[in-house]
Structure formats: structure tokens, C-alpha cells
Amino acid sequence: MAMDAHEIETLIRSALPDAQVEITDLAGDGDHYAATIVSEAFRGKSRVQQHQMVYAALQGNMGGVLHALALHTKVPEKA
Template sequence: MPMPMSELQSCLREAFPDADIQVTDLAGDGDHYRARIVSPAFAGIPKVKQHQMVYAALKGRMGGELHALALETAAPT
């Protein structure tokens, strides 16, 4: 079962409340999204760790309800 965009956004907002979050449905199927997250939580943290933080926020849904997520993460400049 696909993950609704609103649920994805809710998970990300909960984990990164101070972030600027933009989510795009890439295929219109609820399974393929792009997320751009700019959060102070990412300051000084390598990209791999930033992405791990995002996957942790999804609480095991990646690979199940959510098939693909293209990530762009950054700290505010």
C-alpha cells in the first residue's frame, strides 16, 4: 500500500520541526517521492548521516509503504 504524501510530510515535520520541507510525488503513485529538507539539525553533519536521520524519521516505512525517496538535505546557509 502506498504512503500518502501527507503522511510522509507529517513524519518529516515531526522529526524536523524547524525545517523547510518540500515533497514532490515523482510518479503520481504515492510510491516515488523527492524530498528537499533544509534543517538546522543537519549543520556540521555529513550527507550520509543526514540521509540516515531522514530514514530513521520514516520509522521503517522505507522499502515497504514507501518504495523510493530521492533526498536532498542541507543545513540553512
């Protein structure tokens, strides 16, 4: 059973409460998503570390019920 976009967003927000999260279903099949995540928690972290934080938030679902997730992570722009 695939994960829906709302479930992905909920998991990410629970681990990164300040995050702005946008999930896009790439294929319309509920199995291939893209996520853009903006969080202050990413500041000072490498892109790999940022992605590892998101994968940890997904609680082991990546590669299982969540087949494909293209990640775009960034820190908020300073005003």
C-alpha cells in the same frame, strides 16, 4: 498501501520540527517521491548522516510502504 506526501512530511516534521520540507510525487503513483529538506539539525553532519536522520524519521517505512524516496538535504543558509 503506499504513503501519501502529507504523511511523509508529517513524519519528517515530527522528528525535525524546524525543517522546511518539500515533497514531490515523481511518477504520480504515490509510490515514488523526492524530498527536499532544509534543517539546522543537519549542520555539521555528513550527507550520509543527514539521510540517516530522515530515514529514522520515517519510522521503518522506507523500503516498505514507501518504495522510493530521492533525498536532497541541506542546512539553512546564514543571512
